[in-house]
Amino acid sequence: MAEQAPLAVFGGSPLLYVLIPLLPFLGFLINGLLNRRLSGTVAGVIGSATVLGSFLISVMLFTQFTGTPYTVHLFDWISVGSLHIPFDYQIDQLSLIMLLLVTGVGFLIHVYSIGYMHHDENVGKFFAFLNLFVFSMLLLVMGANYVILFIGWEGVGLCSYLLIGFWNKHTAFNNAAKKAFIINRIGDLGFLLGIFLIYQTFDSVEYGSVFQQAAKLPVGAGVVTVITLLLFVGAMGKSAQLPLYTWLPDAMAGPTPVSALIHAATMVTAGIYMVLRSNILYTLSPDTLNVVAWVGALTALFAATIGLAQNDIKKVLAYSTVSQLGYMFLALGVMGYTSSLFHVLTHAFFKALMFLGAGSVIHAMSNEQDIRNMGGLRKALPITFLTFLIGCLAIAGIPPFSGFFSKDEILAHAFEHNKVLWGIGLLTAFLTAFYMFRLLFLTFFGEFRGTEEQKHHLHESPASMTMPLIILAILAAIGGFMNAPLVLGKGYLADFLAPLFNYSRQANPEAFGAEIDHATEYMLIGLSVAAGVLGIVLAYVQYVSRRVRPADDASQRGFLENLVYHKYYVDELYNTLFVKPSMFLSRGLHDFVEKRVVDAGVNGVGRGVFGGSQLLRNLQTGKVETYLLLMVVGIVVVLALNFMNF
Amino acid sequence: MEQTIPEVIRTVPLQHYVFFAAALFSIGVLGVLTRRNAIIIFMCVELMLNAVNVLLAAFSAYRADPNGQVFVFFIMAVAAAEVAVGLGIIVMIYRNIQNTDVNLLDRLKW
Numbered sequence: 001m002a003e004q005a006p007l008a009v010f011g012g013s014p015l016l017y018v019l020i021p022l023l024p025f026l027g028f029l030i031n032g033l034l035n036r037r038l039s040g041t042v043a044g045v046i047g048s049a050t051v052l053g054s055f056l057i058s059v060m061l062f063t064q065f066t067g068t069p070y071t072v073h074l075f076d077w078i079s080v081g082s083l084h085i086p087f088d089y090q091i092d093q094l095s096l097i098m099l100l101l102v103t104g105v106g107f108l109i110h111v112y113s114i115g116y117m118h119h120d121e122n123v124g125k126f127f128a129f130l131n132l133f134v135f136s137m138l139l140l141v142m143g144a145n146y147v148i149l150f151i152g153w154e155g156v157g158l159c160s161y162l163l164i165g166f167w168n169k170h171t172a173f174n175n176a177a178k179k180a181f182i183i184n185r186i187g188d189l190g191f192l193l194g195i196f197l198i199y200q201t202f203d204s205v206e207y208g209s210v211f212q213q214a215a216k217l218p219v220g221a222g223v224v225t226v227i228t229l230l231l232f233v234g235a236m237g238k239s240a241q242l243p244l245y246t247w248l249p250d251a252m253a254g255p256t257p258v259s260a261l262i263h264a265a266t267m268v269t270a271g272i273y274m275v276l277r278s279n280i281l282y283t284l285s286p287d288t289l290n291v292v293a294w295v296g297a298l299t300a301l302f303a304a305t306i307g308l309a310q311n312d313i314k315k316v317l318a319y320s321t322v323s324q325l326g327y328m329f330l331a332l333g334v335m336g337y338t339s340s341l342f343h344v345l346t347h348a349f350f351k352a353l354m355f356l357g358a359g360s361v362i363h364a365m366s367n368e369q370d371i372r373n374m375g376g377l378r379k380a381l382p383i384t385f386l387t388f389l390i391g392c393l394a395i396a397g398i399p400p401f402s403g404f405f406s407k408d409e410i411l412a413h414a415f416e417h418n419k420v421l422w423g424i425g426l427l428t429a430f431l432t433a434f435y436m437f438r439l440l441f442l443t444f445f446g447e448f449r450g451t452e453e454q455k456h457h458l459h460e461s462p463a464s465m466t467m468p469l470i471i472l473a474i475l476a477a478i479g480g481f482m483n484a485p486l487v488l489g490k491g492y493l494a495d496f497l498a499p500l501f502n503y504s505r506q507a508n509p510e511a512f513g514a515e516i517d518h519a520t521e522y523m524l525i526g527l528s529v530a531a532g533v534l535g536i537v538l539a540y541v542q543y544v545s546r547r548v549r550p551a552d553d554a555s556q557r558g559f560l561e562n563l564v565y566h567k568y569y570v571d572e573l574y575n576t577l578f579v580k581p582s583m584f585l586s587r588g589l590h591d592f593v594e595k596r597v598v599d600a601g602v603n604g605v606g607r608g609v610f611g612g613s614q615l616l617r618n619l620q621t622g623k624v625e626t627y628l629l630l631m632v633v634g635i636v637v638v639l640a641l642n643f644m645n646f
Numbered sequence: 647m648e649q650t651i652p653e654v655i656r657t658v659p660l661q662h663y664v665f666f667a668a669a670l671f672s673i674g675v676l677g678v679l680t681r682r683n684a685i686i687i688f689m690c691v692e693l694m695l696n697a698v699n700v701l702l703a704a705f706s707a708y709r710a711d712p713n714g715q716v717f718v719f720f721i722m723a724v725a726a727a728e729v730a731v732g733l734g735i736i737v738m739i740y741r742n743i744q745n746t747d748v749n750l751l752d753r754l755k756w
Contacts (some may be wrong), residue, residue: 622752629679 002032016302017089020057020099021138022051023601024131032128036563040123044114048128050111051134055103060098065500069093071144071208078147082203088144090207093497097341098141098273105265105348106134108468111259111354115464116363126166126255133159137266141273146195149274153191153238156267157184163262174249183247187237191274194230201227203413211280215503219284228281228288232295235271238324246571248322252314252420256359259314259444264321265348272344276500279337283504293333293417297424300326302568304431308438309565311550312369313358316439320395321351323428327410331427337501338494342483343410343539345493346402348393349479357388360461361443361467365454371442372550378444380458383466384583385444387473391438394476395434397532404529405480412524426531432536441543442550530587655707663704670697684736684746688729739750 025048038046069092078085089095110130117123134161140152165177192349195205201223202210217224235241240248251263262268275292282289300323307319313346324347331340362369369571378385397408407429414422448455462467483493484496542548551557557565566572621627670693678688699718706714740746 239723624748624751625679632675632679 006622014072014074014089016057016061017091017142020054020103021135021142023053023057024134024138024446026050027131028128028135031131035122035124035128038124040118040120041114041398043124043127044110044117048107048114049108049342049627050131051103051107054134054138055100055107056391058099060095060101061091063094064101065091065093065598067093069499070506071128074348076551079367080489085145085147085205087148088206090144091142093274094273094341094502095141097345097497099138101345101348102134102137102141102266103165105352105472105501106137106261106472109257109356112359112465112468113255116257116359117255118462120255122166126163127163129159129166130261133163133262133267136272140270144208145204146198146210147205147610149169149277149295150191150195153234153270153274154188156262156270157181157238160184160251160262160267163258166254166258170253173253176247176253180247180251183244184237187234187244190232190237191234194234197227197230207277211278211503214280214284215507217284217288217295217507219508220286221284223285223420223631224281228278228285229291231274231278231281232288232292235274235329236295237271238274239268239271239329240299240322241326241329243301243570245299245322246574249318249567251317252312252318256314256355256362260320260355260359260613263318263459264351268321268325269328269344269348272325272332272340275332276337276341279501280507282332283335283501283508289333289335292329292335293414296326296329296333297414297421298326298427299323300428300429301332301424302326304428304435305564306567307435308431309550310334310435310475310562311372313371313374313439313443314355314369315360317351317354317358320432320436321499323646324351324395325434327407327425330421331413332420334410334413334417336410337407337504338483338497339409339413341497342493345482346394346479348404349472350391350401350403350476353387353469353476354391354395356465356469356472359383359634360384360465361388363461363465364458365450366457367411368450368454371439372552373450374443374448375446375450376444376448377458381444381460383460383469387466387469388440388444390473390477392436394480395436397528398536399430399525399529400477400479400480402478404475404532405483407499408525408528409483411528415520415524417466426527429528430531430535433532436537437536437539437544441539445544446547549596569608613617650731652707652710654687660704660708667697667704670694670700682747682749684739684748686730687748688736692725692729695721720744 026152027047030046031038035043053535053626067092071092072089074087076084079086095150110127113126117126120126133156134242136152136155138152140149140156143149143152161177161181165174167173198210201207202213204210204213214224237244248263248268251257254263282292303322303326305317307316307323310316310319324343328343328347331337360381361374361377361384364377364384365374368374390401394403397404399405411425411429413423415424563569674690674692674694674697677693678687681687682689693712699721701719702714706712707716736746739751743750
């Protein structure tokens with residue numbers, strides 16, 4: 001257990017730490033309670049200011065951090081029998097980086113939302129939910145035990161549901177929200193079982209004591225494998241991995257800033273955070289790591305192929321997010337823990353950037369999302385175009401943009417570990433470059449294909465929207481240098497994070513692998529860059545030189561193309577396998593158990609009482625004689641009984 | 647020769663009082679149950695009360711205990727008050743429905 005060493009300022013009081021999640025929560029209360037009375041801009045400023053406050057405190061904590069992790073004890077939360085769950089915050093390398101990410105990117109997206117949601121009638125509600133989300137996410141990353149992690153985990157799930165269905169007048173959007181919520185429930189069940197098993201095994205849910213005890217177990221212990229697999233099921237749901245990924249593309253029904261914040265930058269990385277947090281457990285179980293790596297790699301490839309044929313600007317980005325999350329799990333599975341977090345960070349920058357850019361495009365196009373109706377937007381939206389281009393270059397892995405460094409590191413780890421996984425990763429990198437530039441070229445190059453009205457309306461977004469774009473673009477461009485590969489110099493991030501993996505390194509030193517030699521590293525870098533460039537060139541030839549346009553929905557397609565266009569019919573498959581049978585079961589239960597048994601029982605009781613009363617009320621004749629007679633008879637009977645007894 | 651009231655009362659055997667009072671009470675009960683005129687019912691109630699009074703007076707004399715007679719006075723006072731209220735009610739009923747038949751007052755049913 002790390003020792004307690006709170007900050008020197010504030011006389012060691014935990015107030016500062018409490019404020020980090022509490023500020024967004026206050027924003028939620030103000031915006032939520034005064035929803036109708038605040039103007040949209042005021043609500044936006046309150047929402048953004050609270051997150052900015054949390055960001056500033058996080059920066060302060062970060063700069064004063066000495067390298068020794070510590071916990072901040074707030075109060076004893078649950079204390080029953082041998083079960084003790086304190087409400088503690090964990091301040092260490094991992095939570096500090098996540099704090100900076102969540103509050104920093106969160107703040108930019110809040111500012112962006114002021115402009116983006118300007119025309120909406122429920123801005124107060126929007127910012128209230130957004131603040132609540134930030135609160136839950138901060139709780140998730142700051143908690144010092146699995147139970148607090150779980151509260152945050154459920155909180156972000158709830159906010160995700162609320163925000164996907166934010167425009168709740170559309171049934172389709174509500175269905176998307178429900179889908180996200182239900183699929184996440186499946187994952188959460190696994191996660192919850194994992195926590196139970198942790199408690200049963202280690203008699204504690206606190207990180208400190210669990211990890212300390214776990215470090216003494218041998219590599220490959222069965223119970224650890226079960227725990228990690230169960231926890232991973234939770235991560236699969238939250239981070240949209242095969243087979244639970246289908247909710248994420250549908251979640252694009254929410255407002256675009258929501259997609260950027262929740263479904264690209266922060267919430268979906270909660271699964272990766274959780275695995276990183278429990279890295280000692282995963283290190284002890286090579287089997288689970290194998291599962292994680294393969295699920296990640298397959299998800300990366302699978303989602304990338306679907307991304308090739310999507311025509312909705314946000315759907316492309318959504319599948320790209322699923323694919324990149326797969327990359328991060330691939331990194332976790334091959335024990336590239338640092339590179340996974342590195343990719344979380346760079347991905348947060350460039351994917352948030354691209355979502356916000358897409359939002360800017362949608363805003364300019366009057367809510368048009370189909371890239372077949374766009375084109376040539378580069379002149380009308382120069383800032384959006386430039387920043388989007390940087391995002392695309394970053395995700396395609398072109399040096400020196402951030403995605404290049406993180407992706408390259410993941411591929412290097414995969415190469416050491418398993419050549420097949422590396423091959424899948426490389427293929428995915430190529431596909432990613434292709435479909436991202438397909439999106440870019442179709443949106444910003446060529447002739448405008450929308451209506452005259454849309455063309456007339458085209459405009460660059462206001463400063464509140466372009467400023468976050470520019471800041472994120474700068475981060476996406478240079479963010480990679482915080483952990484440049486070894487041949488180019490020093491990995492700052494790797495050095496900073498190293499203490500996190502102490503237990504893992506002790507428990508299984510050889511699994512971390514030797515450093516690969518420079519020649520191989522150059523070869524790998526060359527190959528991954530070549531894959532990215534090849535993808536870009538192919539996209540250029542196809543969509544700029546040859547001016548190919550994606551086919552209409554109704555047109556004939558070849559077998560493979562059709563399969564990809566319809567997302568491998570996974571949604572239809574799930575519908576047939578799970579949704580329809582459970583609907584059938586529910587209908588059956590409703591028609592038979594509910595109507596024939598429960599309703600009949602309840603109504604029967606009511607009818608019985610009613611019938612009985614109908615009979616009994618005849619006693620009330622209103623005739624005085626009857627009453628008197630009954631009274632006399634009663635007295636006589638009472639007296640008679642009395643005499644018989646004595 | 648001078649005789650006190652309890653002595654006079656004791657000239658009749660106690661059983662006779664009991665039978666007499668029981669008969670009087672039963673007549674009252676039957677009257678209440680069978681008659682429909684409110685005033686008659688009222689009188690029958692008085693009959694029952696007085697049957698009890700007779701009994702109380704008789705036992706009081708036989709046991710040489712004045713408590714019984716005190717109780718009789720209470721009953722008479724309460725009965726007088728009851729008569730005043732009861733007759734008032736009957737008068738009001740008569741003013742409303744021009745009748746004192748209790749069977750007509752059957753609105754408080756069901």
